[in-house]
Amino acid sequence: xxxxxxLKAYGNDAKLAKACIAPERAVKDSDRASxxxxxxxxxxxxxxxxxxxVALRATLNSITKMLTVFDKTKKIVxxxx
Numbered sequence: 001x002x003x004x005x006x007l008k009a010y011g012n013d014a015k016l017a018k019a020c021i022a023p024e025r026a027v028k029d030s031d032r033a034s035x036x037x038x039x040x041x042x043x044x045x046x047x048x049x050x051x052x053x054v055a056l057r058a059t060l061n062s063i064t065k066m067l068t069v070f071d072k073t074k075k076i077v078x079x080x081x
Contacts, residue, residue: 003056007046014044021066033059
């Protein structure tokens with residue numbers, strides 16, 4: 001069975017988030033799972049494809065960790081900046 005998930009993150013800085021996360025994308029692709037990103041002004045869309053549920057979960061965890069780092073960094077820069 002193959003799995004596909006579409007995840008959307010909304011905010012005014014979707015393009016900036018994509019630019020920050022893009023370098024990690026190449027590292028995260030594997031033979032079991034991959035994802036692509038597209039960004040508009042207010043939405044960052046991830047399309048995840050996986051061959052098994054474990055690979056799907058791992059990829060989604062990686063994406064949410066990257067989004068968490070982006071969000072925390074944005075808050076720190078905003079406070080100091």
